[in-house]
Structures are given as structure tokens and as C-alpha cells.
Amino acid sequence: MNSVRARGFSLVAAIFLLVILSALGTFMLSLSTMEQTSSTQDLLGSKAYQAAKTGIEWGTYQIMAPENTNPATAPFTTQYVCPSSPTTISTLAGGLYKFSVQVSCQSTSQPEGGNVITVYQITSTATFGTSPASNFVERQISASVNTCRKVANGASC
Incomplete structure (x- = not known):
């Protein structure tokens, strides 16, 4: 037992x-x-930040390219005009090629002491995946870029 x-x-x-x-x-x-x-998720978040930063750099280039093509004394006739709708960047390569980046721009111009100061507000949003999937990430960055002209379409300050 x-x-x-x-x-x-x-x-x-x-x-x-x-x-x-x-x-x-x-x-x-x-x-x-x-x-x-x-x-x-941490890795995708870091990549999304870098993709959004790329959008800011692209937007800054779009604004500054007309500024840099004219000498300071030449007439300035090609001031950048922000597009009315966001621009999608689809040419990212490397580790960022699957990210979608939308860049939007708004500008305001103000006279200041005989000069015209134009302030551009750039917002870049990078996304990967679709919500509510577990691999969905989104990062948004904003930046300001200023330009100065003696007159709206004249020599630089």
C-alpha cells in the first residue's frame, strides 16, 4: 500500500x-x-526619424536653390513658392526605401527695415506600414527657413 x-x-x-x-x-x-x-519598433522609429529628416533637407534645398542661383547683386526673380498640397518623396534608397515621406510648406513674408523677410515652415512626415499593424511607425519633424531680400524680388540682404 x-x-x-x-x-x-x-x-x-x-x-x-x-x-x-x-x-x-x-x-x-x-x-x-x-x-x-x-x-x-525601435529600429523602425529611428529609420522613420531619418526619413523625416531627409524630407526637411529636401524641402530646404527646394527653398534655397533659387536663392543660391542668383548673385547678391543680380535681380532676384525666382523666389520659391510653396506648393498648395504636400509633396511625396518616393525616391529614398538604402534602408529608407520602404518609407513614405510627405513634405508640406507654408510661407509668410514681412517687411522689416526696408527688407522683405520670408519665413518658410517645412513639415516632414515619414511613415512605414499601415495603421494599426504592429510594424506601423510615423515620425514628424518641422523646421523654419528664413530668406531676406531688399525687395520682394530684388538683391539679397
Whole structure:
């Protein structure tokens, strides 16, 4: 009778240990999966920031290219005009080629002491994936660029 009890006890202990070890294994697997997902999101977030920064640099170039094509003393006739709708940049390469970047621009001009100061507000939004997927990320950056003219379409300050 004692041997039957001992076998019953050891069987219960074995089942208990098996349940505990399988629960521990499941917990470790879910922890590993969460860590991997978090690491992937962190990497995608960094890439989205770099893609948005690329949009700011592209927008700044669009504004400053007309400024730099005219000497300071030449008549300035090609002041940049912000497009009415956001521009999508689809030519990113390398690790950013799957990102969608939209760049929008707004400008205001103010006279100041005989000069015309134009302030451009650039907003760049980079996205990857589609919401609400687990791999969806979005970053938005804004920047201001100023230009100065003696008159609206004249020599630089």
C-alpha cells in the first residue's frame, strides 16, 4: 500500500513539475517575442526619424536653390513658392526605401527695415506600414527657413 501511495505521490509531483516548467517556458517565449518586437519598433522609429529628416533637407534645398542661383547683386526673380498640397518623396534608397515621406510648406513674408523677410515652415512626415499593424511607425519633424531680400524680388540682404 505504501508503494502505491509513493508512486501516486511521485506521479503528482512529476505532473506538477511538468506544468510549472511548461508555464515557465511559455513565459520566456512570450518575453522573448515582446523583446524582439520592441527592438524592431525601435529600429523602425529611428529609420522613420531619418526619413523625416531627409524630407526637411529636401524641402530646404527646394527653398534655397533659387536663392543660391542668383548673385547678391543680380535681380532676384525666382523666389520659391510653396506648393498648395504636400509633396511625396518616393525616391529614398538604402534602408529608407520602404518609407513614405510627405513634405508640406507654408510661407509668410514681412517687411522689416526696408527688407522683405520670408519665413518658410517645412513639415516632414515619414511613415512605414499601415495603421494599426504592429510594424506601423510615423515620425514628424518641422523646421523654419528664413530668406531676406531688399525687395520682394530684388538683391539679397
